[in-house]
Amino acid sequence: MKRIQLYHLAHSRAGDKGNRCNLSVIPYRPEWYPVLLEQVTTGAVFEVFQHKINSHQGVESVTRYELPKLPALNFVIDDVLEGGVNEGLGLDGHGKTLSFLLLQSMWIDVDVYDKHKG
């Protein structure tokens, strides 16, 4: 068993609508999808973004959608943009850079890992 940064297993793009952010998580290899399904949970994603989520909903702020045919996961996080483009004070009101925070912050246990080269 190895611990691998999510960054090496998947890629991601962030999008925004108001104060809500969506993040895709797309495995570089389809065979990694089941591992991501098991470990990239709403709870794990909530932990990464906890410092930015301004809501009493806790982990309920995060919704996960599964797309096994692609395969990919899609996360929607409510109230994560500190007001977004409307009210936010940070440099990235759209949250466009958050995809790389997710990929950097999460570590995944995998049985077999051959380094992916895209």
Place this chain on the structure above:
Amino acid sequence: MTGGVHIGSGAGFAGDRFDAAGPVVETLSNLQGSRYLIFEVLAERTLAIAQRLKQEDSDKGYSPWLTVYLHEVLKRCYDANIKIVANFGSANPRAAAIEVHKLASTLGISDLRVVVVEGDDLLENYSPEELLAVPCIEGTSTDGRVLLAANAYLGARTISDALGLGADIVLVGRTTDAALVLGPLIHEFEWSSTQYDLLAAGTLAGHLLECGAQLSGGYFADPDIKDVPRLHEVGFPIATVTQMGDIELFKATASGGLLNRSTVIEQLLYEVHDPARYLTPDVILDFTGVEIEEIAPDRVRIFGARGQAPTETLKVTLSVDGGWLGEAEISYAGSNALARAKLACDILEKRQLILDIQERCRIEILGTTAVHDSDSGALQELRQFDSNTEYRVRVAIRSDSKDVALRMTNEVLALYCCGPAGGGGVRQNISQQVSTASILLDRERIEAHTRVHLVHPSKVET
């Protein structure tokens, strides 16, 4: 793929490259069948600014970039019978049409058919009070704010109606971005309003094309992890769609970029929430059965979109006055730079207290994970940073008062003489803001006012 309609993207957002459409037009010119070029350049906020310009001058309020984008391609499209569908209309499609006729006349085209779509501007038929009273589904609170613009997202049917008038170019204001693609498909294939799976396929093609190069390698590159060749001349995407809703995606020939399963999946899920229910005025699109097949280098086939009946409401963007945003930055570099930057932050916090500025203010150090951090700086406290490299202190404040925004950001400027040693490169910017919120309104009442109109060149003053 034979018998298909070819639709290329010429721009995917309001700041997109002005010269991207050329290679797309070149590629479209060499294809058989009906061909279209779309431009999506209308951000939510842009509309409010355009509305303000229109109120000041009834000949203004359309996209200021219209001529810049069209200048190189209008004649080539006209000569090759490539139709153009674009949201250059912004708050004033008729004025945009007159500008297009002026451009056409300088290019030696005398009989261009320019058709505008109107009815998205709800200030024509609703009072601000009525609109502000509707509960918001997302975005800012509109309480006590001045309403600047209210625009409904119209669907593709109005664009197909406009093409039905024999348009060479259709100018719209606010429609869904995907409608720029679905409209031509409805016009060409006469898809009915209940052929939901076909409407879903057309919407899928539109969703994928609407951000231009984001489908074909733009916003994808991560060196040594996922490389993209020649982004400086990235090829914008083109979709070929058949009567049965089969879609092939490729990009302008002899261009840079990359279009494969990975780039398409990133864009497929971009700004998507529930992938089983992507709401548009034309159809509810279900992405969950979508599959992507690489059929040649930089060419994929995509299929499996499903659709169901759209909702009885349309989404409306309300733009309200958003006060002022003040931002200022100063750099510290070299020995002990981090400590000097921290001292600058400490001084700024104390100055805010002395000046009795109550507004929420963000004071941060760029280079210490600030972009990913929250206003409270929780993230940077968990990490260590190099003391002796370079950092940039940044202040941001929002206020209804321009003066307050100015006074707080002036404190960064004052660090030149009153702050830590070696600060440099101050930049200060105060800008007026537009905030947006979304509401839902009954579609029948909005659609009763939508109309298409052929604008004649005779109205052009010479």
